[in-house]
Amino acid sequence: MQRRSFLKSIIAAATGPMLFNGCSTSFLACRKINIGVIGFGRIASTMDVPNTIKYLDKCRFVAVAEVDAKRREYGKKFIQDQYRKLTGESAAEVKTYADYRQMLLDPSIDAVMVCVPDHWHAIIATDAVISGKDVWLQKPFTQTIEEGRILRDLAIARGTVMQVASWQRSRPQFAQVCELVRSGRIGNVVRVEVGCGLDKPGGSSQRQPIPENLDYDRWLGPTDPTQPYNETRVHTQDLKRIFTRPGWIQLEPYGWGMITNWGAHQIDVAQWGLGKDDFGPESVEGTAEWMPTSNGRLWNVHTKYDLHYSYNAGKTDVNVSHKYPMGIKFIGEKGQWLYCMRGATATPSDPKDAKAGRMMPLMASDKKLLEPLAANSPYKVHTSNDHWVNWLDAVLARDPSMTVTNASIAQRTATACNLGYMCMKLGRKIEWDAKEEKCLTVAALPLIKPFERGDYNLSRAYKAL
Numbered sequence: 001m002q003r004r005s006f007l008k009s010i011i012a013a014a015t016g017p018m019l020f021n022g023c024s025t026s027f028l029a030c031r032k033i034n035i036g037v038i039g040f041g042r043i044a045s046t047m048d049v050p051n052t053i054k055y056l057d058k059c060r061f062v063a064v065a066e067v068d069a070k071r072r073e074y075g076k077k078f079i080q081d082q083y084r085k086l087t088g089e090s091a092a093e094v095k096t097y098a099d100y101r102q103m104l105l106d107p108s109i110d111a112v113m114v115c116v117p118d119h120w121h122a123i124i125a126t127d128a129v130i131s132g133k134d135v136w137l138q139k140p141f142t143q144t145i146e147e148g149r150i151l152r153d154l155a156i157a158r159g160t161v162m163q164v165a166s167w168q169r170s171r172p173q174f175a176q177v178c179e180l181v182r183s184g185r186i187g188n189v190v191r192v193e194v195g196c197g198l199d200k201p202g203g204s205s206q207r208q209p210i211p212e213n214l215d216y217d218r219w220l221g222p223t224d225p226t227q228p229y230n231e232t233r234v235h236t237q238d239l240k241r242i243f244t245r246p247g248w249i250q251l252e253p254y255g256w257g258m259i260t261n262w263g264a265h266q267i268d269v270a271q272w273g274l275g276k277d278d279f280g281p282e283s284v285e286g287t288a289e290w291m292p293t294s295n296g297r298l299w300n301v302h303t304k305y306d307l308h309y310s311y312n313a314g315k316t317d318v319n320v321s322h323k324y325p326m327g328i329k330f331i332g333e334k335g336q337w338l339y340c341m342r343g344a345t346a347t348p349s350d351p352k353d354a355k356a357g358r359m360m361p362l363m364a365s366d367k368k369l370l371e372p373l374a375a376n377s378p379y380k381v382h383t384s385n386d387h388w389v390n391w392l393d394a395v396l397a398r399d400p401s402m403t404v405t406n407a408s409i410a411q412r413t414a415t416a417c418n419l420g421y422m423c424m425k426l427g428r429k430i431e432w433d434a435k436e437e438k439c440l441t442v443a444a445l446p447l448i449k450p451f452e453r454g455d456y457n458l459s460r461a462y463k464a465l
């Protein structure tokens with residue numbers, strides 16, 4: 001489909017009479033949210049669809065868009081099986097699309113869950129916003145800082161209800177530590193130790209035939225189309241192993257490694273606790289090592305890293321490193337500390353976390369520091385007890401302010417993660433004007449730009465702004 005005609009079509013669809021987003025709340029109360037899933041891989045099948053579909057009174061999964069035909073059919077069957085179990089329906093209607101843009105043209109779809117690799121986030125999410133859909137977007141928000149700014153500005157301008165999947169904001173231990181820190185329980189925070197994990201080298205650079213079921217060119221999207229196909233660049237072709245970590249997640253330019261992968265969770269909480277949701281660091285400096293790609297190995301993201309982010313005019317050092325356990329430790333001026341992590345919860349991205357079950361989700365240098373705040377404390381943070389239902393409720397209320405990880409928050413988190421990536425990539429200090437959202441390090445400016453290739457670009461978003 002040509003770009004111009006697609007833009008016209010989605011704008012027409014977005015203003016059509018059937019559109020859910022433009023309707024009054026009373027109309028919304030009359031029916032459930034019709035959801036389409038874009039990208040049906042590991043996270044859609046193990047996390048996003050199972051965690052959402054069970055809210056039968058709030059939503060209905062009606063469509064799947066996938067560039068891999070095997071996974072497209074798998075997604076359809078997965079949803080039908082879920083409805084069979086949940087409601088006894090024999091064959092729920094689930095439309096399938098090879099091109100997500102066709103799905104966006106369907107005015108009966110109210111909202112989409114975007115569960116694609118990171119290099120596709122900005123283009124798909126901006127198209128979804130332009131077409132008037134509310135959006136669940138997997139983290140990290142976008143792949144580059146400029147992409148993030150465009151998506152955030154567009155989502156705000158269009159009143160999109162957006163939730164980004166930094167779901168630790170909906171877990172009580174993270175919320176509790178953040179509000180205690182914000183209330184001054186440990187005094188001024190001088191240091192935050194952030195554990196973000198470590199990737200391991202691997203993959204294969206050997207060219208393999210492209211599976212017939214995969215539209216590989218579209219999977220590559222805005223990135224270099226000449227890269228040879230290998231299953232370890234993309235995702236497993238064995239549907240029984242769909243829950244396994246895809247190769248791209250440790251391969252530039254599709255993923256930047258742990259700094260944006262787990263950073264979207266951990267740095268997000270560090271900024272939350274420091275009260276920097278609408279701001280960010282002043283600079284980042286540090287060291288990193290990179291994966292060896294000798295002997296035909298493919299994956300190439302950073303391995304060990306030790307980054308120092310400066311906040312509060314240098315008074316707070318946020319130390320993000322592989323050397324800490326996977327959590328966030330806020331340390332006050334007198335040495336008292338508060339610590340939060342997922343604890344015993346294994347996750348799809350870390351099913352075998354060695355620390356799971358061995359560390360408590362909430363800890364402090366002195367138990368008394370954990371005394372909760374009064375219910376009416378001004379330091380209580382905006383949280384929820386279920387990230388997925390928080391989004392559904394916000395969509396039903398058509399209230400973008402209800403989501404706990406909205407576009408503004410997620411864009412600031414992604415920016416901080418990106419600055420860390422840029423520091424590692426260039427091996428130098430990166431300076432950032434958080435107020436103006438400007439990178440002051442000229443050498444880093446090329447790394448801020450959006451990803452584009454031919455028709456895979458953000459021109460529709462720029463026009464729509």
Ligand SMILES: NC(=O)c1ccc[n+]([C@@H]2O[C@H](COP(=O)([O-])OP(=O)(O)OC[C@H]3O[C@@H](n4cnc5c(N)ncnc54)[C@H](O)[C@@H]3O)[C@@H](O)[C@H]2O)c1
Pocket residue numbers: 038039040041042043044065066067068071100115116117118120138139140165166167218219221234235242245246261347348349
């Ligand atoms: N929130 C979390 O805890 C968490 C954990 C891990 C990963 N993630 C994020 O979830 C997202 C998905 O990761 P995953 O592990 O499921 O990856 P995956 O590779 O298993 O699945 C992604 C799917 O998207 C499809 N896809 C790619 N381009 C597409 C396009 N243009 N249109 C339609 N489908 C397309 C792929 O074919 C694939 O099936 C990523 O952004 C990742 O960073 C989030």
